[in-house]
Amino acid sequence: MSATTQDVVQDHEHHDHGPEKGLKRWVFTTNHKDIGTLYLLFALLMLFVGGAMSLVIRAELFQPGLQFVNPDFFNQMTTLHALVMVFGMIMPAFAGFANWMIPLMIGAPDMALPRMNNWSFWLLPFAVTLLAMTLFLPGGAPASGWTMYPPLVLQTGDAFPFLVFSVHLLGISSIMAAINIIVTILNMRAPGMSLLKMPLFVWSWLITAYLLIAVMPVLAGGVTMLLTDQFFGTSFFQAAGGGDPVLFQHIFWFFGHPEVYIIVLPAFGIISQVVPTFSRKPLFGHDSMVYATASIAFLSFIVWAHHMFTVGMPLAGQLFFMMATMLIAVPTGVKIFNWISTMWKGSITFETPMLFALAFIVQFTFGGFTGLMVAIAPADFQYHDTYFVVAHFHYTLVTGALFGGLAGVFYWLPKMTGHMYNERTGKIYFWLSTIFINLTFFPQHFLGLAGMPRRIPDYATQFTDFNAMSSIGAFGFGFTQLMLVYIVIKTIKGGEKATDEVWEEAQGLEWTVSSPPPYHSFEEAPEIK
Numbered sequence: 001m002s003a004t005t006q007d008v009v010q011d012h013e014h015h016d017h018g019p020e021k022g023l024k025r026w027v028f029t030t031n032h033k034d035i036g037t038l039y040l041l042f043a044l045l046m047l048f049v050g051g052a053m054s055l056v057i058r059a060e061l062f063q064p065g066l067q068f069v070n071p072d073f074f075n076q077m078t079t080l081h082a083l084v085m086v087f088g089m090i091m092p093a094f095a096g097f098a099n100w101m102i103p104l105m106i107g108a109p110d111m112a113l114p115r116m117n118n119w120s121f122w123l124l125p126f127a128v129t130l131l132a133m134t135l136f137l138p139g140g141a142p143a144s145g146w147t148m149y150p151p152l153v154l155q156t157g158d159a160f161p162f163l164v165f166s167v168h169l170l171g172i173s174s175i176m177a178a179i180n181i182i183v184t185i186l187n188m189r190a191p192g193m194s195l196l197k198m199p200l201f202v203w204s205w206l207i208t209a210y211l212l213i214a215v216m217p218v219l220a221g222g223v224t225m226l227l228t229d230q231f232f233g234t235s236f237f238q239a240a241g242g243g244d245p246v247l248f249q250h251i252f253w254f255f256g257h258p259e260v261y262i263i264v265l266p267a268f269g270i271i272s273q274v275v276p277t278f279s280r281k282p283l284f285g286h287d288s289m290v291y292a293t294a295s296i297a298f299l300s301f302i303v304w305a306h307h308m309f310t311v312g313m314p315l316a317g318q319l320f321f322m323m324a325t326m327l328i329a330v331p332t333g334v335k336i337f338n339w340i341s342t343m344w345k346g347s348i349t350f351e352t353p354m355l356f357a358l359a360f361i362v363q364f365t366f367g368g369f370t371g372l373m374v375a376i377a378p379a380d381f382q383y384h385d386t387y388f389v390v391a392h393f394h395y396t397l398v399t400g401a402l403f404g405g406l407a408g409v410f411y412w413l414p415k416m417t418g419h420m421y422n423e424r425t426g427k428i429y430f431w432l433s434t435i436f437i438n439l440t441f442f443p444q445h446f447l448g449l450a451g452m453p454r455r456i457p458d459y460a461t462q463f464t465d466f467n468a469m470s471s472i473g474a475f476g477f478g479f480t481q482l483m484l485v486y487i488v489i490k491t492i493k494g495g496e497k498a499t500d501e502v503w504e505e506a507q508g509l510e511w512t513v514s515s516p517p518p519y520h521s522f523e524e525a526p527e528i529k
């Protein structure tokens with residue numbers, strides 16, 4: 001007891017010296033806004049690292065034949081592109097928003113565990129560096145894709161144990177962030193802030209954090225079993241020793257399917273803040289949004305084998321996983337219709353955050369529909385491992401989750417920097433991004449339906465035209481992202497001052513949807529009108 005008091009006193013004295021400056025400030029920071037900023041800037045950097053890898057893929061696929069890279073390096077790019085984008089870019093981006101906005105939205109002075117918060121972030125650069133380093137080890141990076149299926153992944157050279165260690169570090173970082181978010185939300189709400197009054201962004205992250213804690217250890221267990229198979233003589237996944245490689249697929253996807261909701265639920269949360277603001281109406285069906293999100297999270301645990309219809313599972317298994325998967329369309333539909341009902345008869349304006357939110361709704365719904373197509377077990381035998389699947393999940397993760405993140409960037413930039421971004425530049429950036437990304441991924445549906453396999457560096461000449469279109473779109477999207485860097489730097493440095501009432505129309509609404517939250521963290525929850 002006295003030790004605790006002592007710590008608090010020492011902390012207090014330490015802060016009396018004033019905040020650290022320069023590099024020290026960023027390395028040692030325990031401030032939720034600083035850590036949020038670090039997460040967001042790191043995510044922006046990784047967007048370019050992971051993006052460069054995807055452009056290697058698209059350059060090679062621009063025309064048939066082998067031009068730029070050898071097939072093994074091509075496959076290494078598919079692995080690293082996915083791992084960097086999932087663990088290095090999109091999850092840190094949403095963790096950045098969580099750090100910035102959750103304390104503000106629930107009226108807490110900071111995150112509950114500020115030093116662990118610092119550690120959560122600073123593990124990331126080391127984990128991703130370790131991952132990227134595998135490229136330079138004998139044998140190169142794993143060529144297995146991000147799913148790391150044995151026996152192929154066990155053919156990786158010296159890089160294999162480093163891959164496993166990197167995944168462990170990424171998992172520890174995510175779990176600590178999730179613990180922090182749960183503890184903050186459950187313990188540090190302002191008086192009067194009951195759970196169901198919390199803004200949807202906070203709710204989405206609370207549920208996401210539980211998903212993280214449930215499934216990251218499963219992935220850690222899976223890759224550790226790979227490690228012991230390789231180095232310690234076990235045979236979990238080796239048929240020769242009585243094991244079964246399909247077991248790894250079960251373990252991986254028991255993590256992997258909830259993982260896709262870990263990526264998209266925070267985006268749902270951002271959309272639920274942005275749509276009401278620019279429709280000038282409270283969010284339609286606030287509580288039903290919470291229940292729908294929780295239902296999606298629950299269902300995400302019982303659908304994993306829809307990734308494995310072709311391994312030869314019993315018919316009963318195929319039927320169960322097919323129907324459970326389709327069931328997710330119900331709560332997802334609730335959310336889509338709630339967003340549309342929020343807009344219905346609202347006085348809508350189309351600033352950049354709203355444009356990204358609307359594009360999210362249209363494009364994510366499209367990705368959801370192709371998801372229903374691949375969920376149909378008998379039809380999946382045709383779609384499996386084709387470019388149709390690549391098109392499907394990039395619609396949910398790029399034109400879905402990433403666009404949700406970009407809605408958040410433009411919505412909260414004024415809040416975070418104190419300056420307005422330039423609306424005209426923002427709109428040009430939105431339209432270029434939207435046109436190029438659809439040019440990238442829409443033709444891939446046709447390629448997949450015509451039978452082009454994924455993770456292959458060369459293809460039959462019949463696939464040439466759609467591949468060329470897709471590659472042009474990818475390079476266009478890649479170069480358009482330089483505009484995002486320009487916009488962010490310019491807004492940080494200056495521009496029109498943002499007032500307390502950025503997006504002032506939101507201020508008159510029921511406060512549970514009046515995001516951005518009040519300028520000062522509040523002592524007591526405001527009255528509901």
Ligand code: CU1
Pocket residue numbers: 256257260303304306307
């Ligand atoms: Cu899935």
